[in-house]
Amino acid sequence: MRRQALSDRILMQVDKPARYTGGEYNSVVKDKSRIAVRFVMCFPDVYEIGMSHLGMQILYGMLNTYDDVWCERVFSPWTDLDRIMRDENIPLFALESQEPVKDMDFLGITLQYEMCYTNILQILDLAGIPFMAADRTWDDPIVIGGGPCSYNPEPISDFFDMFYIGEGETKYRELIDLYKACKEAGEDRHSFLVKAAGLGGIYVPMLYDVAYNEDGTISSFKPNTENVPSVIKKEIVKDISGAYYIEKPIVPFIKVTQDRVVLEIQRGCIRGCRFCQAGQLYRPVRERDVESLKKKALELLNNTGQEEISLSSLSSSDYSKLEELVDFLIDECNDRSVNISLPSLRIDNFSVDAMSKVQDVKKSSITFAPEAGSQHMRDVINKGITEEHILKGARLAFEAGWTRIKLYFMLGLPGESNEDIEEIAVLSDKIAREFFDAVPKEKRINGPVQIVTSASFFVPKPFTPFQWAPQDTKDSFREKAYILRQAVMAQLNQKRIKFNWHETDVSVLEGILARGDRKLNAAILRAYKKGCMYDAWSDTYRDDLWMESFDECGIDISFYTTRARGLDEIFPWDFIFCGVNKEYLKSEWLRSKEAVVTPNCAVKCNGCGAAAYGVGICTERG
Amino acid sequence: MVSGYALKEVKSLNRDNRIKVRIKFSKHGPVKFVGHLDFMRFFQKAIRRAKIDIAYSEGFSPHQIMSFATALGVGVETDGDYLDIEVMSTPDCVRMKDELNAVVVDGVRIENVTVLPDGTPNAMSSVAAAGYKLYRRDGLDFNDEVIEAADRVLNSDTLIIRKENKKAKKKGRAIEGVNDVITMDIKAHVYEAELTGKAFTCLVDASSAGNVRPMTILELIYAEAGLELDPLDIQIVRCDLYREENGRLVTLDHV
Numbered sequence: 001m002r003r004q005a006l007s008d009r010i011l012m013q014v015d016k017p018a019r020y021t022g023g024e025y026n027s028v029v030k031d032k033s034r035i036a037v038r039f040v041m042c043f044p045d046v047y048e049i050g051m052s053h054l055g056m057q058i059l060y061g062m063l064n065t066y067d068d069v070w071c072e073r074v075f076s077p078w079t080d081l082d083r084i085m086r087d088e089n090i091p092l093f094a095l096e097s098q099e100p101v102k103d104m105d106f107l108g109i110t111l112q113y114e115m116c117y118t119n120i121l122q123i124l125d126l127a128g129i130p131f132m133a134a135d136r137t138w139d140d141p142i143v144i145g146g147g148p149c150s151y152n153p154e155p156i157s158d159f160f161d162m163f164y165i166g167e168g169e170t171k172y173r174e175l176i177d178l179y180k181a182c183k184e185a186g187e188d189r190h191s192f193l194v195k196a197a198g199l200g201g202i203y204v205p206m207l208y209d210v211a212y213n214e215d216g217t218i219s220s221f222k223p224n225t226e227n228v229p230s231v232i233k234k235e236i237v238k239d240i241s242g243a244y245y246i247e248k249p250i251v252p253f254i255k256v257t258q259d260r261v262v263l264e265i266q267r268g269c270i271r272g273c274r275f276c277q278a279g280q281l282y283r284p285v286r287e288r289d290v291e292s293l294k295k296k297a298l299e300l301l302n303n304t305g306q307e308e309i310s311l312s313s314l315s316s317s318d319y320s321k322l323e324e325l326v327d328f329l330i331d332e333c334n335d336r337s338v339n340i341s342l343p344s345l346r347i348d349n350f351s352v353d354a355m356s357k358v359q360d361v362k363k364s365s366i367t368f369a370p371e372a373g374s375q376h377m378r379d380v381i382n383k384g385i386t387e388e389h390i391l392k393g394a395r396l397a398f399e400a401g402w403t404r405i406k407l408y409f410m411l412g413l414p415g416e417s418n419e420d421i422e423e424i425a426v427l428s429d430k431i432a433r434e435f436f437d438a439v440p441k442e443k444r445i446n447g448p449v450q451i452v453t454s455a456s457f458f459v460p461k462p463f464t465p466f467q468w469a470p471q472d473t474k475d476s477f478r479e480k481a482y483i484l485r486q487a488v489m490a491q492l493n494q495k496r497i498k499f500n501w502h503e504t505d506v507s508v509l510e511g512i513l514a515r516g517d518r519k520l521n522a523a524i525l526r527a528y529k530k531g532c533m534y535d536a537w538s539d540t541y542r543d544d545l546w547m548e549s550f551d552e553c554g555i556d557i558s559f560y561t562t563r564a565r566g567l568d569e570i571f572p573w574d575f576i577f578c579g580v581n582k583e584y585l586k587s588e589w590l591r592s593k594e595a596v597v598t599p600n601c602a603v604k605c606n607g608c609g610a611a612a613y614g615v616g617i618c619t620e621r622g
Numbered sequence: 623m624v625s626g627y628a629l630k631e632v633k634s635l636n637r638d639n640r641i642k643v644r645i646k647f648s649k650h651g652p653v654k655f656v657g658h659l660d661f662m663r664f665f666q667k668a669i670r671r672a673k674i675d676i677a678y679s680e681g682f683s684p685h686q687i688m689s690f691a692t693a694l695g696v697g698v699e700t701d702g703d704y705l706d707i708e709v710m711s712t713p714d715c716v717r718m719k720d721e722l723n724a725v726v727v728d729g730v731r732i733e734n735v736t737v738l739p740d741g742t743p744n745a746m747s748s749v750a751a752a753g754y755k756l757y758r759r760d761g762l763d764f765n766d767e768v769i770e771a772a773d774r775v776l777n778s779d780t781l782i783i784r785k786e787n788k789k790a791k792k793k794g795r796a797i798e799g800v801n802d803v804i805t806m807d808i809k810a811h812v813y814e815a816e817l818t819g820k821a822f823t824c825l826v827d828a829s830s831a832g833n834v835r836p837m838t839i840l841e842l843i844y845a846e847a848g849l850e851l852d853p854l855d856i857q858i859v860r861c862d863l864y865r866e867e868n869g870r871l872v873t874l875d876h877v
Contacts, residue, residue, distance in 0.1 A: 002728070004652055008759050009854045012697050017655040025667070025727050253656040253664055305667030305725070336670070337684040360682035 002029070005093035005100075006081075014081045018253045019047035022095035025251040026303065028064045028071070029096050036068040037176050038104040040094045040141070043075055043112070044119035045536065050075040051250070052258030054312060055147065056110055059168045062244040069176060072096040072104075076119045077126065079533070079540065085126055092126035101127040105179065107141040109160075111149035114513035115506065115536035117156055121528040124159065131525060133161045133206055138189050142179070150203075151281055152462040152573040155516035155524060157205035162196055165576055166235030167267075169243050171201050197228045201235035204228070208575070210518055216559055218517065218570040233577045234281075238615050240267055241289040245296060248303045260308035260341065261300040265293060265325065269314035270601035270617060272608075273371070274382045274592050275410065277461040278314055280580045283608065284616035285601060290321035294328050301338060309333065310341040317346035318602070326354045333358075347393030356400045362446050365404035366397045372413060373424030379595040380415055382465075382588075387427065394431045398438045403446045405431060411480045411501070412458040412472035414592065421480055425487035425497075428453045432493035449493075454500045455484060457507035461514050462573045463580060465588035471511040471561040477504040505543040509535065512550075512560040517572040520560075523553040579610035640677050640687075640708040642738040643718070644745060646875045650699045651729035658693040664727075665705065671725035674718060677708040691745035691863050691874060692752075692828065702733065702862035704745045704874045712737065736875050745863075751813060751871050752828035753861035754836040755821050760855065763819035771847035772817035775839075781809040783838055808834050813871070815839060825871070828863065 004011070004021060011017040032038070041060055043050025050056065056073075063071035072094035077085060085092070091100040101107060107129070109120055124131055129140050136143075145153060146164040153163045164171065175196060182192040197204040207228045211220045223230055237243045249261065268285035269278065297309060309329065316322060326342065333340050340358040345351040347368060355366070370390055372378045378385065394405060409424050428451050435449035457477045460466045472480070481501040488499045513520065527549040534540035550557055565571075567586060574582065584607065591598060598606055601617050611618035649661075656664065666686050669676050678684035691704040715735040722732045742748075758764065764772075775781070787804045790796040811827035811834045822843070826834040837853055844851035864871040 002652065008697065008857065011655050012854050017696065018657070018660065021652040021655050023652050023727055023729065025664075025671075025725075251664075251667055253653075253660045255660065255663070302671070305670035307666065307670065337678045339683060363682070 003098060005098040006090065010081070010084055010088075010090075014084070015078060016047075016254055019075070019078065020081065020095070022073075022098065024253055025305075026248040027073075027096055027250050028060075030064075030070040032070065032097065034067075035070045036180055037070075037106070039063055039069055039071040039106045039108060039176075040074050040101055040104045041071055042073070042101075042107060042109045042123055044109055044116045044123055045076055045534075046078050047075045047252075048254065048256040051252045051256040053110065053112065054258075054262045054264060055168065057246050057249050057262075058244065059108070059172070060250070061246045061248070062169060063172060065244070066173070066176070068180075070096075074101055074107075074123070076122055076534070082122065082126070082533070091128050092123060102129055102140065104141045106176075107143045108164075109143065109145050111145050111147040111153075111156075113536060114149055114155075114510050117513060117524050118528045118532045118535055120156065120159060121525065122533050125528075132158050134158075136161065136189070138183075142192075148277065148281060151277075151576055151578060152514065152516070153203060153205065154210075154518050154572040155513050155520035157518050158521040158525075160205060161193060163203040163205070164201060164235070165203055165232050165578075166201050167237050168235075169237050170235045171199060174199055175202065194225055194228065197225075200229075200233060203232045203576070205518075210572075216519075217566075218572060221570065221572075221575055231575055231577050234579055236579070236613050236615070237267070237286070238613070240286040240616075241292055247299065249300065251304045251306065258310070259306075260310050260339075261297070261304055261306045262310050262312045263293060263297050263300065264288065264312045265316060265319045265322075266313045268616065270318055271315055271384060272382055272588075272598055272600055272606075273384075274380070274465040274588055275371070275413065275458060275461075277464050280463045280585075280608075281578050282314070283579045283601075283610035284613060284618045285318070286616035287319060287321075290325055293325055297329060298332065301336065307337070308339040308341060310343060313344060315346075316342065316344045317348070317351065323350060323354075330354070330357050347397060349396060352393075352396045352400050361401035361403075364402070365406050365450075365452075366394075366402050367406040367408070368393065369408040370427065371408065371410050372416075372420065373409060373422070373427045374420045376595055377413055377416060377420045377423075379597050380592050381410075381413060382592065382598055384597065384600060387430070390427070391430060391434050394434050395438045398435045398449070401446060403435070403444075403448065404450045405452070407431070407451065407453045409453065409455045410458045411455045411484065412477055414458075414466060414469040416480075418483055421483050422487040424453065424455070424484055425491055428488065428497045429491035429493050432491075432496045436493075449496050451493075451497045452500065453488065453497055454502075455481065456502040457504060459507055459511045459514055462571065463576075463578050463585070465585050465592055467515065467571065467585065468565045468567065468569075468589050470564045471508070473562055474504045474508050477507065503538060503541075506535070506538075506541060508557070508561060509543070509546055512557050515560055515571070519553075519555060523549045523555050526553055579608070579613060581609035584608045640710060641712050642742065642744075643707050643709055643713060643715075644736045644738055644875060644877070645705050645707065645722070646702055646733040646736075647705070648699075648701050648731050648733055649694065649703065649729060653727060653729035654697055654699045657696045658690070661694070662688070662690065664730075668722060668725050669707070672718075672721040674707075674713075674721070675710040677710055689744055689746055691749050694860065695858075698858045698860060700860040702873065702875075703860060704863060706738070706745045734875055736877055738877055742877055745874055748865040748874065749828050749863050750866040751825055751864040753823070753825045753864070755823045755859045755861055756836055756840055756856050757821040757859075758855060759857050764817060764822070767847040767849065768843060769817060769819060772822070772843045775843050775846050776815050776817070779809065780807045781812060781839065781842065782807055783842065808832075808838070812839065817843065823861075825864075 060071050063069050074094050130136050143161045145160045150163040193204045196202050207225045209224045213219045266287040268282040270285050329340050371383050432449050460469045460471055488497050527546050530545045532542055532545050677687045687708040689706050719732045719735045782805055784803050784805050787802055790801050796802040811832045813825045815824040822840050824836050841851050863874045
């Protein structure tokens, strides 16, 4: 039996102790005497969230195919265990070996959202690894970040030895080989970091210097060491169907957020919505081969025993062989009593038909994400759908028996007027009217229509056309939510519409961190030391402590949020090439101001720059 | 394409031909921290992995026909717990056991698989008694005062426990020092009990009407010794579950 890092006594006192004991089906335990490199992959949030993340499972599986590497996992201990570990000086440990994280060679931290930044510091703190990369020695693991937030790594640049920019499948073998060679040759840690920076796709923050203008914007950003690239080019998988994909996903004991097999059908998105970071970062679109997906689906179900399978992509409806794949899954899954979940589908004849086969219309709801209420705003954000599309989709769903509709919108989009906001309520009401029109009284056996209209607050992100856009203030967010609430109440079918909105505080902090620079490192560390942790959780989020920390570090948050950025401003993330050129983003920003729609990649190539990778839709489309 | 409904109806039509199977399993080590509901989910997935032709309920989210004899608390180990499932054809019990053992995790083992004769009541309703073993997590023996106190407590004619009066409390009628605590003699529900230096073992009533917690008895013994018992210091292992047959207790796999 594996020795546990935590005593039974401690495990009996914490909530969900199985978060910490490892040993799940398909978790990998290796003979450490035959391992050269110990890697621990971290998702800096609680186990149930981290274990739901596909990317981490892919890299875990891939790294464990290497005979000389053992990849393990670690998550943020929940606040109850966090306290005990501090009180009793118990070092943070990896789940598989139950051995200290500090003794590993690499600590890989996946950065999925900005609100996990204080949890990174919790991980380092509990592990006993110095916060500052500059203070680390060979006794500490190499701390490497990856994932979407590494496309603006500057606010957390002090805490990382390096960031991996791009898709993880490509460079880890080389990086690990380099590490082994440097260790064998007795080279120092710094020299390893310099060499790693030359591999491509690896950003080592300490090898770059930033200079600022008087107004706080960046005047220059350049390497301070020879042979270090001044631009870091995103890594990308060229042959997506041939790339490694999970064979035996770990099957958690406790119920996690994504408690199902996840099949990634394509990477990237053709749509180019102007608020969406993922739509730009993962270009170009690359589809996985449908035959290999079918095989993979069965393999994953057999290897896990999961009772549900879900398709994953940014926009499943754009996958060219979707019908073939879904029909196959419906057939196979029926035989096995496996449920299918089909997220991110456009509502049309095919998807309504497919969903009515896999879901109970009485219990489930259909989700639309119009994102904006007025056609003008939908054109500004380049959503590419009209009211007619939405109403027609809703009607199809109603005719198929659904009565519950969820609608997602954003408030605070650039150039939004009060009328645009009110249009959200009007659209919600039109959908309700569509129900009463489409479903005659005697057929309303599932009850009347229920519409849930949810609004989140827009946060401008790097590498989007809206990276120049000022973000709204907290007060303005509240005011807009109020306007919308009033507008909903003024609708004929207001009793059928439930209106929800997001927390305003958190959206502001997300905005600060998303477009932040190196000056924020100090404030994040300060907030952590004051007790900030689990900022993504409303129960633990402490806006007062965050604002105090910014004040004490002399940081004016409006510099990061509400300030209008000049077209020629150097952004903290400009040294990264993600495939999409800044000039292209700029032209998209200007087009958005004119509410001019840009066709998607399947219709026309707009020359964003991603064709430089020579793969996917950029080459297929003649 | 065959629709979901059609297939599910075929399965339910065969309800009369289903075979009931009882699975005895043990659970030791870190996996003891997986709670009852999660452990049920673990078994559901293991059964899929082993490709057992288990029967499913009808509806859009079909679930496996499966029931556990009784829940096992978080942190409690077991040498013998049970679940009943229904399968679509008579199984080879040894093979089913091996196939399941090939797809479970460290610490879980299928001890045996038994086909239940028609009309056997399900495991949950037949549990009458449970055997337990309790020992100190620190590996030390119970000390002499505890051993001596056990002698007195276990050989006495009564075993009086004090419980919170939940009923009164719920109705807001509990008065401190008057009716907030009720006393009960559980002697008749404790069938066997012995404390040696190594462990406290007992066989107690586990029916829904008279269930006895083994820790309660150990607490009485510690109290008699004038010592405080911290339940976190004690490891509980369930040894087996029993049903009644002609006035005798037999294990649940004895059918």
